Amino acid sequence: MAEIAVFPWCQMVLGGGSHFKGRLTKQSPKWQCKILRPRSMLVKTQMTNSSTYISRISTDIPLYEKPGASFDQYLEDKPRVFKAIFPDKRRSQQLDEEEWRVHMLPIEFLFLTVHPVIDMRLRCKSNGTGYPPGVPCHISKVLELDIIRWELQGLDDVLKPSQFSLGVKGALYPDRSGPRSRLKGQLQMTISFVLPPLLALVPENVRRDVSESVISSAPFIY
Incomplete structure (x- = not known):
């Protein structure tokens, strides 16, 4: 039985997914897919004055x-x-052949509880056509992940942040160019928002904690 290290994205899935092991089987030949600990992982979080938070993650196993x-x-x-x-x-x-709706874990923010809902798309690309930035053209096939819609449920209109945006771009692909095959991935998640007047005095460290909660609860994070 062959072992394929697959989808380090779900190591932080759905609150505590680092202990999850996915298992797939296929007849003739049989496959077994497990989550393995990445040999190298880089996580960077940046904040700008416009309340924009960016998380970049890469993996190579x-x-x-x-x-x-x-x-x-x-x-x-x-x-x-x-x-x-x-x-x-x-x-x-x-939702259809390429799209799914995911209800993320609730996020606690002061006296509020927010229920994020995202629609994501999985799409395969091959032969170097339309590959995401950073993916070499010689790669045979790439799985691309995008968030195409989102919604914050549980908030009154007066409490909803204005100019809120949630962006995710991810890619996972096999690289067979070296002496041994590698499974490589990259993902960037961006959160931007402007708090409503009622919450404008919330300290920056609290805003950062909330943004990190959104990022860490995302089901596609490595």
Whole structure:
């Protein structure tokens, strides 16, 4: 049975997902996919004066493939890929062939409880066409992740932040250019907002904590 290290994104999935192990099986040949600890991981969080928070994450781990069980084929099966990243069916639903809706964990902010809901898209690209920045053109196939819609549930209109935006760009791909195959990934998450007047005096460290809570609770984080 071949082992394929797959989707370090879900190591922080759904609040405590670092202990999650995804398992997939496929007949002739059989696959077993497990979350392995990344050999190297870089996490950077930056804050600007406009209340914009950015988290950048990259990963690079060994990829083991058995002849006849290419990881490229696995990436094409998007429902199976999504199930490996989001095992909790109660908080996700498929919208169409490429899109899913995910209910993230609630976020506590002062006296408020916010329930973020995101619509995300998984899309495969190949032959170097339309690859995300930073992905070499020689890579055979790339799985691209994007947030296309979002909603903050549980807030009254007077408390909703204006000019709020949530952006996510991610990519996962096999790299076979070296002596050993590697599974590489990159993800950037950006949160921008302006607090309403009622919450304008909230200290910066509290704002930062809230933004980090949003980032860490995101189900696609490595």
